[in-house]
Amino acid sequence: MRRHSVRGNSSSDQSSVLRALPRLNLIAAGVLASGFVAVPAYAQSADADTSATASDSAALAEVVVTAERRKQSLQDVPVSVTAINAETIEKANVKGIEDVFAMTPNVSFISSGSRDRKDLSIRGINNQINAYDDVRSSSYAFYIDDFNVSAGTSNPEVLDMQQIEVLRGPQGTYFGRNALGGAINITTNKPTNDWLVKGGLGYSSYDTRHAEAIVNVPVIKDIFAIRAAGQIDKSDGWIKNINPIGGGNDSDYKSGRVIGRFTPNSRLTSDLTYSYSNEETGMRAGVPTGFLTRTWAAVYYGGSPGYGLADPDGVGFYPDNRDEVNYDRPQKVGTKFHYFDSRTTYDFDTAQLTAVIGHLNTTIFNYGDVDGGSYDYYYENFALDRDSTSGELRLQSTGSGPLEWSFGAMYGRDSGEKNQVTYNGADAQSGDEGTEITGTYSNASINYAAAFAQATWHFNEQWALTGGGRYSHDDIHRHIIDTSSGTTNNDDTRQVTFNDFSPRLTLNYAVSKDWMNYATISKGYKAGGVQTSQLSLKNDYAPEKLWNYELGTKLELFDHRLRLDAAVFYMDWQNVQQSSNFQYFDDNGDLVSVSGISNASSASSTGVELSADAAITRHLRLSVQAGYLDSKFDSYKNALVDGQTFDASGMQMIAAPRWTGGAQAQYTVPVFDAYDAFIRGEWSVRSSMLSNNYALLYNEKPFISPGYNNINLRVGFEGEKFSVVAYAQNLFDNNYYNNAYEKAFYSGVQVEPSYRSFGVSLKYTFVGK
Numbered sequence: 001m002r003r004h005s006v007r008g009n010s011s012s013d014q015s016s017v018l019r020a021l022p023r024l025n026l027i028a029a030g031v032l033a034s035g036f037v038a039v040p041a042y043a044q045s046a047d048a049d050t051s052a053t054a055s056d057s058a059a060l061a062e063v064v065v066t067a068e069r070r071k072q073s074l075q076d077v078p079v080s081v082t083a084i085n086a087e088t089i090e091k092a093n094v095k096g097i098e099d100v101f102a103m104t105p106n107v108s109f110i111s112s113g114s115r116d117r118k119d120l121s122i123r124g125i126n127n128q129i130n131a132y133d134d135v136r137s138s139s140y141a142f143y144i145d146d147f148n149v150s151a152g153t154s155n156p157e158v159l160d161m162q163q164i165e166v167l168r169g170p171q172g173t174y175f176g177r178n179a180l181g182g183a184i185n186i187t188t189n190k191p192t193n194d195w196l197v198k199g200g201l202g203y204s205s206y207d208t209r210h211a212e213a214i215v216n217v218p219v220i221k222d223i224f225a226i227r228a229a230g231q232i233d234k235s236d237g238w239i240k241n242i243n244p245i246g247g248g249n250d251s252d253y254k255s256g257r258v259i260g261r262f263t264p265n266s267r268l269t270s271d272l273t274y275s276y277s278n279e280e281t282g283m284r285a286g287v288p289t290g291f292l293t294r295t296w297a298a299v300y301y302g303g304s305p306g307y308g309l310a311d312p313d314g315v316g317f318y319p320d321n322r323d324e325v326n327y328d329r330p331q332k333v334g335t336k337f338h339y340f341d342s343r344t345t346y347d348f349d350t351a352q353l354t355a356v357i358g359h360l361n362t363t364i365f366n367y368g369d370v371d372g373g374s375y376d377y378y379y380e381n382f383a384l385d386r387d388s389t390s391g392e393l394r395l396q397s398t399g400s401g402p403l404e405w406s407f408g409a410m411y412g413r414d415s416g417e418k419n420q421v422t423y424n425g426a427d428a429q430s431g432d433e434g435t436e437i438t439g440t441y442s443n444a445s446i447n448y449a450a451a452f453a454q455a456t457w458h459f460n461e462q463w464a465l466t467g468g469g470r471y472s473h474d475d476i477h478r479h480i481i482d483t484s485s486g487t488t489n490n491d492d493t494r495q496v497t498f499n500d501f502s503p504r505l506t507l508n509y510a511v512s513k514d515w516m517n518y519a520t521i522s523k524g525y526k527a528g529g530v531q532t533s534q535l536s537l538k539n540d541y542a543p544e545k546l547w548n549y550e551l552g553t554k555l556e557l558f559d560h561r562l563r564l565d566a567a568v569f570y571m572d573w574q575n576v577q578q579s580s581n582f583q584y585f586d587d588n589g590d591l592v593s594v595s596g597i598s599n600a601s602s603a604s605s606t607g608v609e610l611s612a613d614a615a616i617t618r619h620l621r622l623s624v625q626a627g628y629l630d631s632k633f634d635s636y637k638n639a640l641v642d643g644q645t646f647d648a649s650g651m652q653m654i655a656a657p658r659w660t661g662g663a664q665a666q667y668t669v670p671v672f673d674a675y676d677a678f679i680r681g682e683w684s685v686r687s688s689m690l691s692n693n694y695a696l697l698y699n700e701k702p703f704i705s706p707g708y709n710n711i712n713l714r715v716g717f718e719g720e721k722f723s724v725v726a727y728a729q730n731l732f733d734n735n736y737y738n739n740a741y742e743k744a745f746y747s748g749v750q751v752e753p754s755y756r757s758f759g760v761s762l763k764y765t766f767v768g769k
Contacts, residue, residue, distance in 0.1 A: 058618045059560040065165055066187060068454075069146070069174050069354075069406065070396060075554045078466075078506050078518035080168040080182075080567045080609060082107075082625075086189070089161055091666065091680055093714060093727055093761075097155050097164075097184065102684040102710075104166045105609040105627030105660055110691055110705075110739035111752050112284070118155050122168050123571065124605050124631035124656030125181030125524075125546075134416030134444040134478070135386065137527040139544075141175035141183040145273065147341040147358045148176060151388035151414045156337075157255035157277055160214050160229035162187045168609070169548050169569065170524030172470045172502040173452050176410075180524040180544060190271065191225030191261040193218045195768035204759025208235035223263060230256035238755045239285050240324050242315060243374055247330030251281045267347045273358075276338040283331035286741070286750030287324065288372060289702040290317035293694065293742060293749065294642045310748040313373050318702070319735060322753040328376050329425065331368035337361075350399040354408075357391035373746030376425035378437065386416040407453035415445040436486045444478035446527070454504075462510045469503035474527040494530040498543050514556040522548045526577065531596040541597040546573025563613040569606070576600040576633070578654075579693055580640040594643075601635035603653060624663045631656040641697040648696045657689035657707070675719035682712040691739040694749075701740075702751050708736035710754075723763045730756045 063074040065083050074083055082104040084094070094100060098118060101107045109120040119127050120140065127139050135151070142150040149156060158164070164186050171179040194216065202210035212231035219225055237249025255277035262270040290310040310317070315324040341358025364384040371377035390412030397405045421439040424431040431437070454468030475497050482490040504522035511517065526544040552567040577597050607629040614622045631653040639648035652658075662684040671677045687707040690696065695703035711732055716725035737751040 058615055060556070060563055060613055060615050065163070066185065067165055067167055069394065070398075075514075075516060075556065075563075078508055078516075078520060078552065079171075080550070080552065080569075082166040082168075082611075084164045084166075086162050089158060089164065091678070091714070091716075092664070092682065093712075093725070093729075094158050094164075096158065099158075100164050100166060102682070103623075103625060103662055103664065104168075105611065105625045106168060106607055106629050107166060107627075108655060108657055108660060108686060108689065108738075110655055112286075112739055112741045119655075121655035122166075122181035123569070123607055124629055124653045125571075126655045134384065134418045134442045135414045135446050135476075137446070137474075137529065138178045139526055140181045141171060141179035142186075143175060143183065144186045144275070145188055145271065145341070146343055146354070146356045146392070147273075147339070148388075148390055148412070149339060149360060150176075150178065151360065151362070151386055156186070157231065157257070157275070158186075159212055159231050159255065160189045160227075160257070162189045168567075169520075169550060170502065170504070170522045170546065172472075172523070172525060173454050173468045173504055176450070176470075176472075178526050180526040180546065188257065188259065188273075189227065189229075191216055191218075191227040191259055193221055193225065193769075196227075196766065198763065198765040200761060200763040202759060202761035205755075205757035206236050206238045208233065208757070208759070210761070224261065226258065226260050228256070228258045230254075237282065237285060238323055238757075239283070239287065241283065241327050242324055243326050243328050245330075246283075246325075246327035246369065246374075247332075248282045249285055251279065253277070253279045268344070270342065270344040272340075272342050274338070274340050278334070278336045280332065280334035282333075283325070283327060283369070284333055284750070284752070286752050287318050287321050288313070288315070288747035288749075289740065289751055290748040291698075291702055291740075293698075294644070296742070296748075311373065311746065313747050315747075317748065318737075318751055318753060322735065322755070325372070326374040326747075327369045327372065328374045329369040329379055331366070333366050334364070336363040347398065350397060352396055352398050354394045354396075355392070359387070359389045361388075362386040370422060371425070371746045372750065375427040375746065376433075377428050377746060378422055379425055380420065380422045382418075382420045384416065384418045386414070388412065388414045402458040403455065404458075405453075405455040407451075409449070409451045411449045413445060413447050415443070417443040431485070436483065439483040440480070442478060442480040444476070446477075447475045448527075449473045464508040466506040466508070467504070469501055472498075472500045472502070472525060472527075474498045476527070476529055478530045480531070492539075494539060496528065496530050496540050498527050500525040500527075500543065500545070514560075515553065516555075517553045518551070520548070520550045520552075522550075524548060524573070528575075528577075529597065541577060542575040542599050544573065544575050544577050544599075546571050561615045563611075565612075566608065566610045568608050571605040571607075572602075573604070574602050576603045576636075576653075578636075578639070598638060598640055600633050600639070600648070601637070603631070603633045603636075605629060605631035605653070605656070607631075619669050620665070620667050622663070622665045624661075626661040627659070629656055629658055629660075639693075639696055641693050644697060646697065651696055652690055654690045654693060654695065657687045659685070659687040659707075661685045671717070672719075675717065677717050678715070680714040680716075682714075684708075684710045691737075692741070694740070702737070702749050703740050705738055705740070706736050708734050708754070710734050710736075720767075721765050724760070726758075726760045728756070728758050730754055732756075 063083050064071050065074045067077050067079050067081050084100050098109050106123050111118045125139050138150045167183045171183040175183040196216035198214040200212045210233050214229045216227045233253040235251050239249035257275040260272045313326045315321050315326050339360035343356045346353045366382040370380040392410035394408030419441050422437045424435050426433045450472045452470040456466040458464045477495045479493045502523040502525045506520045508518045524546045528541050528543040548571050550569040555564045580598050609627050611625045636648040664682045666680040668676050668678040689705050691705040713731050714727040733756040736754050740749045740751050
């Protein structure tokens, strides 16, 4: 019996639906004429509960996912999903979520100089709200074991994970009000009845040292067990500071997780989790480009924006300089993130009840050099503390009848407090050392509630119809105080409420047991917000809403040796939230910073996603992914960038590369009893993209991130107890970056350059009864 996801349609948005139908028909005609349409899925190996290794079978193993909050075969789920399981995480040396995105079509990310300063884009949908705001509504959902961690991190630890799923397209029914672009669904390995001790050591370029450990303890057999995992990474970093007093690019990352599982009987399972991570970096991993925006050209040099004005400051500019800076004052950048959560399930005869409740806290800090040069112009102190508490109750069917159903409700509260002050340094032109230039204090909260339901009716073995939706309520409060040179120029308290219903409707048709087609219409929603009244920015910004129209197919051939998946989609959305950030001098000569959100009137996106997984032989596996995306602003006449208002209609959207793709090949051969040798090659490719909203105005590098072709290579020897792997990341030292950010004002906008690294890892595992 196949399972399909659905959300219905609302009458208030019928005009949007009707506008999209002609274009959807053209897309459908083109795809169906080609003979297949499908849901992308990376499936080199199967779920830990059901898979065999590549050497056990010549066929591709079944991939099991929880994209619809229950275990299902990936080929039965009508959602665009990439599933990366534990074996692939290990073989591909996945250290962060960005490594997963390299194997996912139409997904990209931008980075701002450190591991925790990353954000992702799914089908061109991304977060334009400042990552350092007190609270913010994300454009995608991030779940670990059914607990929403979106408010705390976008790059959690990946140690001891069972599976990572990337869902593309609106996922509001199960993953929340802000799953506009999609969702990241992570499942951890749970405690078992077997003793397990696993340890690993690694060493790589730039004196990077890694240690990890996993322990499973069956405290009371069949009733209570504990599983703990932790890791430490230390590195000197690849950016060198030539200034002897300015500090370095060294980093220190620690993370850990403990899960206790209680199973007093066959019906009740309760998991209690505590997770912690702490990253500190001596300075962001960026180098100067020499490009000055309009504001900072005037601040430092009194000139026009562009190249050639900034001081090379003894290190030069990217791309000639890829690894040097000249900072006279040390920096410290970091994030601390931890959460508690409880997940309990109770199995009735024909239904399952799930309750999830948790609390997370995140602390983000930056302090030290902010001018980015050898002169001590400015320095900053920045601290942000966020808390998020949420609970969800869900009841869903587990029977085998023609009707599958689920419904539930959730409630949560996100809150945050930010304190940011920029000071004059010893060489400042605008005041004495230690005096304030600009400051911002804010605290905010979002109280949210939702109810959701979904039902699937299987007419027969071939046809199924799913309908569902989610009602969301958001109540947002914010208090902001802005100061300039110690004088308060804004003290504002604002509140706003938003309500939304996001439906979904899906029709499935199974041509055979190995070929399934689907058509989906779904709505996505991202809450609006409030901000201080500054110049032409409005006090409130509107919710972002879109309609997604998607056709897909999943097909397996040659006795499950070949899996072909693809999807085509068209998205039509309104009130696209875009950031506006700039500085100016007021009539008193004080520097004033402006940061906020404006709404673009409308945008659209058309895309195609393809993937293929093949068992070439018993020992050789090959996977290929490709994504095409045409994403643009249909109407954006009031674009506000660097203090200038202009018409950006028709321009490409931010962080929306036209082409993404990749391929992975692995050859595994037995060499001894229970031991294999393998070689694995990985290729990822991306076309150029607009890295942030400054690209809309300047339309040139560094704000246009270049495309890349990246190759990784791994060679290893592994068995049940022992493994050793040698690897090369970015083997041919491809030169690229993913973002440009204004952090180094004196020497121009900064970019985080790519680099090549070599490494080796050793692991040992003991399993006992």
